[in-house]
Amino acid sequence: MLTNQETLQSQSPLNKAADEKLSPWLCNLNPSQLTAAQHGSGPMVVFAGAGSGKTRVITARIANLIHAGVSPWNIVAVTFTNKAAAEMRDRAVRMCPEAHSSLISTFHSICARWLREFGSQLGFSSDFVIYDDQDSTSAIKAVLRSLVSEEEAGKLAPEMKSFIHEVKTAGYFPGDLERMSSQLAYQIPDGGIRVYKAYQEYLARCNAMDFNDLLLNMLLLLRGDKRVKEIIQTRYKYVLVDEYQDTNRAQFELVGHVVEKSRNLFVVGDDDQSIYSWRGANPANIIDFQKHYPDAGKIILEENYRSTKNIVDAANAMIAANRYRVAKTAKTSNPDGDKIELHFDSDGEMEAWWIAEQVSLEKLRYPYKDVAIFYRTNAQSRVIEDSLRQKNIPYQIFGAVRFYDRVEVKDIMAYIRLVANEADDVSFRRIVNTPTRGFGDKALAQLEALAAERGLTLLAVAKELVSGKEAKLGKKLTAFVNTYLKIKDFVQGCALADVVQFISSAIDYSEYLKKKYPDQFRDKIENVHELANALAQYGERNPEQTLSEWLQSVSLVRDEGDEITEGVSMMTLHMAKGLEFSRVYIAGVEDGILPHKNSVDDNMLIEEERRLFYVGMTRAKEKLTLAYAMRRRNYNQTVENLPSRFLNEIPARFLEDQSVAAPAGADYDQANSGYHYDYEGDSPKKGETFYEGDVVQHAAYGKGNVEEIETRFGAPKITVDFWDFGRRKVSPNQLRLIKR
Numbered sequence: 058m059l060t061n062q063e064t065l066q067s068q069s070p071l072n073k074a075a076d077e078k079l080s081p082w083l084c085n086l087n088p089s090q091l092t093a094a095q096h097g098s099g100p101m102v103v104f105a106g107a108g109s110g111k112t113r114v115i116t117a118r119i120a121n122l123i124h125a126g127v128s129p130w131n132i133v134a135v136t137f138t139n140k141a142a143a144e145m146r147d148r149a150v151r152m153c154p155e156a157h158s159s160l161i162s163t164f165h166s167i168c169a170r171w172l173r174e175f176g177s178q179l180g181f182s183s184d185f186v187i188y189d190d191q192d193s194t195s196a197i198k199a200v201l202r203s204l205v206s207e208e209e210a211g212k213l214a215p216e217m218k219s220f221i222h223e224v225k226t227a228g229y230f231p232g233d234l235e236r237m238s239s240q241l242a243y244q245i246p247d248g249g250i251r252v253y254k255a256y257q258e259y260l261a262r263c264n265a266m267d268f269n270d271l272l273l274n275m276l277l278l279l280r281g282d283k284r285v286k287e288i289i290q291t292r293y294k295y296v297l298v299d300e301y302q303d304t305n306r307a308q309f310e311l312v313g314h315v316v317e318k319s320r321n322l323f324v325v326g327d328d329d330q331s332i333y334s335w336r337g338a339n340p341a342n343i344i345d346f347q348k349h350y351p352d353a354g355k356i357i358l359e360e361n362y363r364s365t366k367n368i369v370d371a372a373n374a375m376i377a378a379n380r381y382r383v384a385k386t387a388k389t390s391n392p393d394g395d396k397i398e399l400h401f402d403s404d405g406e407m408e409a410w411w412i413a414e415q416v417s418l419e420k421l422r423y424p425y426k427d428v429a430i431f432y433r434t435n436a437q438s439r440v441i442e443d444s445l446r447q448k449n450i451p452y453q454i455f456g457a458v459r460f461y462d463r464v465e466v467k468d469i470m471a472y473i474r475l476v477a478n479e480a481d482d483v484s485f486r487r488i489v490n491t492p493t494r495g496f497g498d499k500a501l502a503q504l505e506a507l508a509a510e511r512g513l514t515l516l517a518v519a520k521e522l523v524s525g526k527e528a529k530l531g532k533k534l535t536a537f538v539n540t541y542l543k544i545k546d547f548v549q550g551c552a553l554a555d556v557v558q559f560i561s562s563a564i565d566y567s568e569y570l571k572k573k574y575p576d577q578f579r580d581k582i583e584n585v586h587e588l589a590n591a592l593a594q595y596g597e598r599n600p601e602q603t604l605s606e607w608l609q610s611v612s613l614v615r616d617e618g619d620e621i622t623e624g625v626s627m628m629t630l631h632m633a634k635g636l637e638f639s640r641v642y643i644a645g646v647e648d649g650i651l652p653h654k655n656s657v658d659d660n661m662l663i664e665e666e667r668r669l670f671y672v673g674m675t676r677a678k679e680k681l682t683l684a685y686a687m688r689r690r691n692y693n694q695t696v697e698n699l700p701s702r703f704l705n706e707i708p709a710r711f712l713e714d715q716s717v718a719a720p721a722g723a724d725y726d727q728a729n730s731g732y733h734y735d736y737e738g739d740s741p742k743k744g745e746t747f748y749e750g751d752v753v754q755h756a757a758y759g760k761g762n763v764e765e766i767e768t769r770f771g772a773p774k775i776t777v778d779f780w781d782f783g784r785r786k787v788s789p790n791q792l793r794l795i796k797r
């Protein structure tokens with residue numbers, strides 16, 4: 058059995074080109090990248106640190122495999138975002154034109170493709186609809202309304218949606234939970250299994266799947282259908298997975314089924330950048346790769362081509378504090394560059410003002426498009442936005458409402474989706490009274506009851522009621538059904554470019570928007586026009602594609618942010634992953650914010666918060682500022698946070714002039730990389746300090762005894778056993794010495 062990287066390299070016939078003149082796509086690789094790109098058969102894990110050129114390695118490997126004789130259609134490369142997949146595909150094709158025949162896409166797109174082919178084995182037709190987040194919420198509410206009251210359905214929907222997402226991400230079907238309920242009882246809300254089962258039955262009736270179902274249903278096929286599994290394994294003999302640290306349990310198992318026969322699995326990722334546990338991502342998948350595949354080779358890409366040496370070395374020192382990680386140290390040949398700038402301010406508003414001021418002052422060195430401001434939570438953005446606007450600095454926020462999530466776009470798309478799939482009850486509900494036709498919630502509830510009674514879809518029952526002239530309900534539906542049939546008849550024979558214009562005209566949508574959104578009408582109608590442009594462009598580029606295929610391409614676009622413009626880019630640290638900027642500010646580097654207050658009592662969550670900080674630091678190419686404040690507004694209160702514990706882990710030699718960042722009364726200790734304070738009473742005072750056992754007074758908690766004094770970067774925290782309130786951690790400037 059192959060046991061190490063060297064054996065794999067020497068025995069594989071795919072490496073015969075390594076002893077000859079290097080191919081063009083291999084010439085610019087460093088030794089570690091070259092070894093990875095030339096890897097032959099068998100499993101391999103590549104730990105690719107920030108800025109180490111992992112996409113180059115994957116695409117070079119694809120080209121090298123094809124050059125060595127592997128059929129391009131036997132290669133599948135998987136990543137997580139459409140943007141990353143497009144970049145990977147383009148680069149691979151530039152290296153080797155034959156790579157256009159390889160399957161290079163996202164997990165969800167690949168599974169959707171396979172389910173179009175094999176979904177009939179599970180009872181789905183090939184034109185099944187993919188429900189997005191809002192569609193899924195609507196479907197869950199519909200299921201709950203059949204089980205509980207309308208009011209209870211609204212209350213339970215968020216909890217049930219979260220539960221269903223969690224168990225699907227973990228790869229559990231309703232039957233699995235029934236068998237494992239005793240083991241998982243603490244995770245299952247009351248009635249959760251019943252709702253999950255009913256939700257899946259609802260989706261099946263609508264010939265629909267949600268995003269999680271794309272993976273889950275494909276996993277079901279690979280688990281239980283030997284014929285499908287053999288076809289997939291024979292078709293795809295070489296599997297490459299990007300960002301492997303972000304795979305969840307279902308993705309891990311799915312990949313395992315595909316490579317079970319060939320064992321040609323090549324994964325690339327960085328456990329130090331695993332920041333999506335809340336999505337089910339499991340860094341253990343890459344950390345323990347060689348436990349799952351004992352014969353796997355391992356390569357570490359340590360050369361960082363993005364950042365200056367000060368930034369790389371500082372990030373290395375900080376992330377090394379994590380215990381659960383693969384040991385590695387990034388290095389770079391880039392210049393030392395500026396030291397990391399620390400900035401301390403009195404409050405969050407002053408911090409935001411200072412950042413905006415610096416962005417303005419540095420605009421000649423760092424144009425706005427090269428600047429990014431990161432923060433841990435979306436709530437932090439408001440004061441920064443205000444400051445940027447006051448200085449007339451253009452900016453954009455990544456992660457804002459996406460084009461296809463806008464109300465007017467979803468309205469028109471619901472008509473298109475119902476035309477493509479008449480079983481789509483979610484789309485029916487959205488448009489039956491849009492624009493308003495006098496068909497309210499009560500009438501819809503009656504229609505839903507009839508549909509359930511007859512075992513039909515909502516549109517099918519509506520057609521029966523209209524054609525049968527059944528009572529008042531049928532009369533209310535006549536306008537909608539007639540309009541729908543007119544649209545369907547037109548759309549089936551028209552060019553994609555004409556679809557949106559016809560629908561908008563048929564339902565008089567412009568007039569509807571003008572009445573409902575008088576102040577936003579211009580923006581909304583322009584979005585409708587842009588939707589028409591999207592279909593037209595798709596039709597021009599894909600003249601043989603159908604409306605259903607366009608819908609699939611749109612449904613698979615995830616929340617990946619917008620393209621960078623000429624303005625400053627603002628985003629959460631989670632959104633920053635995969636991006637890079639010459640100039641980066643990270644705001645609110647404080648305990649309670651980064652790490653987040655919900656993580657401070659869990660060591661594993663603290664490690665993920667540290668990885669999140671690492672991701673933010675390593676986005677910076679040239680200059681990085683870490684900002685923190687003494688106080689922040691939280692509702693109507695003022696909250697005091699300590700500077701982040703992570704700052705304590707950055708050696709002083711990488712930090713700029715500490716006197717700039719130090720709060721009043723603090724002396725920086727170069728040896729221990731931390732500030733030390735001397736306090737007495739309400740304000741700092743040199744030469745006096747609190748000691749364990751001191752009796753102190755607090756304005757709110759009264760008197761107490763000092764039990765412990767901790768000094769972190771920027772300020773100390775004192776644990777006091779208050780006589781009336783018990784143990785509390787407070788800042789020294791909140792205390793007055795009573796007795797020593």
